[in-house]
Amino acid sequence: MTQPSLFAAWRAMVARDLTLAMRRRADVLTTLFFFIIVVSLFPLGVSPEMAVLREIAPGVIWVAALLASMLSLGRLFADDYQDGTLEQMLLLPQPLSVLVLGKVLAHWLVSGVPLVLLSPLLGMQLGLNGNAIVLLMLTLLLGTPVLSLIGAVGAALTLGLRGGGVLVSLLVLPLYIPVLIFGTGAVDAAISGMEFDGHLSLLGAFLVLAALSTPVATAAALRISAE
Amino acid sequence: MASKLSTAWYHYSSPKNFYPLAGRLIPWFWVVSIILTVIGLYMSFFVAPTDYKQGESYRIIFIHVPAAWMSMLIYLVMAGYAIIGMAWKVRLADMMASALAPTGAMFTFLALWTGAFWGKPTWGTYWVWDARLTSELILLFLYIGYISLQSAIDDPRRAARASGLLAIVGVINLPVIYYSVKWWNTLHQGASVSPTMAPKMVAVMLNTMLIMTIAFWMYTIAVVLMRVRRTVLERERQTTWVKALISSQAATGQTTNSRPGANSPGASLPGEKQ
Numbered sequence: 001m002t003q004p005s006l007f008a009a010w011r012a013m014v015a016r017d018l019t020l021a022m023r024r025r026a027d028v029l030t031t032l033f034f035f036i037i038v039v040s041l042f043p044l045g046v047s048p049e050m051a052v053l054r055e056i057a058p059g060v061i062w063v064a065a066l067l068a069s070m071l072s073l074g075r076l077f078a079d080d081y082q083d084g085t086l087e088q089m090l091l092l093p094q095p096l097s098v099l100v101l102g103k104v105l106a107h108w109l110v111s112g113v114p115l116v117l118l119s120p121l122l123g124m125q126l127g128l129n130g131n132a133i134v135l136l137m138l139t140l141l142l143g144t145p146v147l148s149l150i151g152a153v154g155a156a157l158t159l160g161l162r163g164g165g166v167l168v169s170l171l172v173l174p175l176y177i178p179v180l181i182f183g184t185g186a187v188d189a190a191i192s193g194m195e196f197d198g199h200l201s202l203l204g205a206f207l208v209l210a211a212l213s214t215p216v217a218t219a220a221a222l223r224i225s226a227e
Numbered sequence: 228m229a230s231k232l233s234t235a236w237y238h239y240s241s242p243k244n245f246y247p248l249a250g251r252l253i254p255w256f257w258v259v260s261i262i263l264t265v266i267g268l269y270m271s272f273f274v275a276p277t278d279y280k281q282g283e284s285y286r287i288i289f290i291h292v293p294a295a296w297m298s299m300l301i302y303l304v305m306a307g308y309a310i311i312g313m314a315w316k317v318r319l320a321d322m323m324a325s326a327l328a329p330t331g332a333m334f335t336f337l338a339l340w341t342g343a344f345w346g347k348p349t350w351g352t353y354w355v356w357d358a359r360l361t362s363e364l365i366l367l368f369l370y371i372g373y374i375s376l377q378s379a380i381d382d383p384r385r386a387a388r389a390s391g392l393l394a395i396v397g398v399i400n401l402p403v404i405y406y407s408v409k410w411w412n413t414l415h416q417g418a419s420v421s422p423t424m425a426p427k428m429v430a431v432m433l434n435t436m437l438i439m440t441i442a443f444w445m446y447t448i449a450v451v452l453m454r455v456r457r458t459v460l461e462r463e464r465q466t467t468w469v470k471a472l473i474s475s476q477a478a479t480g481q482t483t484n485s486r487p488g489a490n491s492p493g494a495s496l497p498g499e500k501q
Contacts (some may be wrong), residue, residue: 121315153396157389170375171393174368177361178403217396223389 003216009094013102021075029213032071032114038064039122050063057126058136058187064122065115065140066176069147070169072111073155076103077222081159086226092182096219104145104152112144128191135190139183142203148173156221179206242319242459243468249452256449263442270435284348287341288432293440295338297447298366299401301331305373306398307418309391321387322462324394325377326454330447332370340362358407362400367399383462 004012021028042060043053080086081084123133154172158164165175186199239245271289278285305327312320342360343353354360371388380386463469 067247098289108253153392157393158379163379166377167375170368171372174365174372174400175396177365181361217392219387224385224392 003093006098007095009092010098010102013099014106015104017106018109027072027075027110028110028114031068031111033120034071035064035068035115035118036122036203039126043126054127054191057123057128058132058184058191060126060180061119061122061136061141062143062180062184062187065119065144066147066173066180068110068115069144070151070160070172072107073151073168073172074165074180075111076107076152076155077159078155078164081226086222090219090223090226097215100152100156100215101154101211102217104148104218108145108148112148114138115144116140128187131190132187133195135187138200139186139203142200142207143179143183146179146203146206146210147176149214150179152218153214153221156218156225159222159225168174179203182206240317240319242322242463243466245319246456246459249456252455253449253452256445256452260442260445263445267435267439267442270438272433275432275435276429281349284345284460287345289435289439291338291341291345292436293443294334294341295363296440297306298331298335298338298363299404300363300444301327301334301447302366302394302401303460305331306391306394309394311362312387313391315481319459321383322455324391325356325387326451326458327447328370328377329376329454330450332367332374334443334447335363335367335370339367351431358410359404362404362407365400366397366404367402369393373397426466444461 039061042056046052046056077086078089080089090096092099116137119136120133123136128136144176151172154168157171158167161167181201182199186196186203189196189199232324235359239248244304267289275289277283286420295334305324308320308324308327339360342363347353373393376393377386377390419463460469460472
């Protein structure tokens with residue numbers, strides 16, 4: 001029997017995770033509604049004045065995206081770990097980091113892309129317009145994959161631990177901070193009409209760096225956790 | 228043929244041999260640390276001249292900068308021990324890594340705290356979200372994350388490997404802290420001391436800072452060795468040498484660093500490790 005190619009294995013991993021996510025659409029939608037609700041809390045809790053909201057909008061939307069992304073990390077490995085599929089993945093001849101990259105891609109497609117698509121609506125709700133909304137979408141498009149990639153490391157390290165959800169946030173939020181800073185910095189620069197190329201370049205650099213290094217770390221963490 | 232150095236290396240990588248060595252070294256490090264601290268504090272208050280711009284409030288630099296340097300150095304050493312423990316499966320290296328974390332977190336907090344008190348008279352604010360302060364805060368979160376991940380996992384081997392991986396992933400924060408004042412034009416002042424260029428401060432101030440740094444370093448080694456001795460006793464409590472140690476100290480009535488209630492000299496278990 002011929003061994004499937006690396007690309008075929010990766011594609012099968014992505015397809016599997018997407019299929020499973022589609023079967024449990026509720027999990028996906030709850031994350032999305034969490035995002036919407038958190039953003040909606042700020043006008044109620046801070047101030048309904050458009051001027052105030054416009055100032056805090058990039059930060060609020062980005063932090064909400066951060067938290068929503070972090071909450072959805074529980075779905076990444078926990079189910080496979082519980083029913084033993086993760087062990088089988090560890091035994092596959094294909095390199096684990098490639099399979100992890102496939103899982104993270106599926107996770108981002110299901111959890112991150114809806115956030116990106118919904119952000120213009122929430123941006124308008126908080127008083128952003130024009131260039132700022134475009135940049136908000138762009139920064140979230142570059143940033144949410146990084147959040148999924150870094151979050152995968154945290155999820156793999158805390159697999160099966162008690163108090164897992166809060167512990168993951170403690171581990172992963174410090175590593176999210178640079179992405180947050182440059183994401184909101186770019187949108188703020190767009191609002192005030194300044195240059196945002198540097199911020200976008202750095203976000204792109206984070207994406208490349210994360211895509212190259214975090215799957216390896218995640219694979220190592222999975223082996224540590226699943227023994 | 229093994230050289231003398233590599234034999235010593237292997238000899239002391241066993242917790243049984245390292246424990247008495249550390250016990251002999253600890254008092255020396257305490258003595259050096261206390262002497263250097265006294266000298267350093269004397270120099271920082273009475274010898275170092277008044278700054279022409281900041282007056283007397285700058286003197287906190289003699290704690291702030293050494294603490295910040297130690298916070299970064301300890302993280303690097305911790306990650307180094309984590310790598311050794313993961314690559315060569317040396318138990319003692321894992322124990323050293325976990326012993327370093329609390330001291331590193333303490334120095335990070337000290338750097339942030341003294342920095343806040345320095346910032347109020349000079350910058351007018353206790354805190355500002357510039358690159359260096361933010362990345363040092365991230366370092367504190369990394370230390371706390373490391374400690375909580377270790378305490379969340381019961382199996383010491385898995386705990387050491389998982390937190391070691393976290394430490395290694397977080398090392399990328401260190402160059403960010405160090406170069407943040409060069410990459411971003413922010414409120415925190417730029418680098419005045421560098422290994423390659425001549426220092427931009429008066430020799431007396433620089434020497435005082437270096438003395439305090441070495442004092443903190445010696446303190447760190449003393450405290451970490453004490454902590455790792457406790458960890459050794461706790462993790463190796465099933466071995467004969469630990470049981471013999473505890474029973475002999477119980478017999479002579481001495482108190483040790485070991486946990487209370489571990490004083491019953493039980494029968495040896497079959498097949499236990501040395």
